[in-house]
Amino acid sequence: MVAKAKEWMEVNEFDFIITGEVLGQRPMSQRRSTFPVVARESGAFDRLLRPLSAKLLSPTLPERAGWIERDKLYEISGRSRKKQMELAEQFGISEYSQPAGGCCFLTDESYSRKLQDFWDHRSDRNYELDDIMLLKVGRHLRPKTDWKLIIARDSGETQYLNGYRSKFAHFTITSHSGPMTLVDGQIPDEDVEMAAQLIARFGSSRNADRVMVQFTDLEGNERMLTVSPMKPAEIPQPWYV
Secondary structure, three states, X not given: OOOHHHHHHHHHOOOOEEOOOOEOOOOOOOOOOOHHHHHHHHOOHHHEEOOOOHHHOOOOHHHHOOOOOHHHOOOOEOOOOHHHHHHHHHOOOOOOOOOOOOOOXXXXXXXXXXXXXXXXXXXXXXXXXXXXXXXXXXXXXXXEOOEEEEEOOOHHHHHHHHOOOOOOEXXXXXXXXXXXXXXXXXXXXXXXXXXXHHHHOOOOOOOXXXXXXXXXXXXXXXXXXXXXXXXXXXXXXXXXX
16 A cells, blocks of 8 residues: 555646544544554655644645645544534535444445445456545446446535546536536447436536536547436436445
């Protein structure tokens, strides 16, 4: 694992990494003595920023360089999630993992379901860090066996998924504000319009009569489609991973 985070940052052109770790929240892993170990072994060193507890820790490179305003970071510590839940309400975040149940993502029903789907539709279990990271982001819908859509749920996830535009075929709504959507797998030409209709259902275009959606394939070829958003009743529940 050493230097993996550093390599991932360089490949994806990120300046630093943030985590949601809180000092003292986990008795074994989230301790003042273990934080430097995590930073070192990941290869991120002081490009790893923990914004929830930053004021209780030494300033990292993003803070010293002025990329991040330290005064706007937090000083949360301890096992209570009360402050984090208050922040979620303040920022309008309603979907997040349950506070209890352990630190392993496999205890999260939604994540475990996506991981099982990921394994079921791969010929082998060779995967990259990015594959695992993307299981934590967005709505995952699988209309067909060979491909699924990863649809951002908010502007933050849209910005995050934008970082993967060069690695995945993707859809962008151009006539309205809407989510960035990645295509995981090989989508045939005959399914592109149906996928665009499905994506138009999410975001501000959901009630529009016609929506313009741009599809970009892995070679960078662009195709503009004008579609009507799919109705909720037209989306089979089994499509949701």
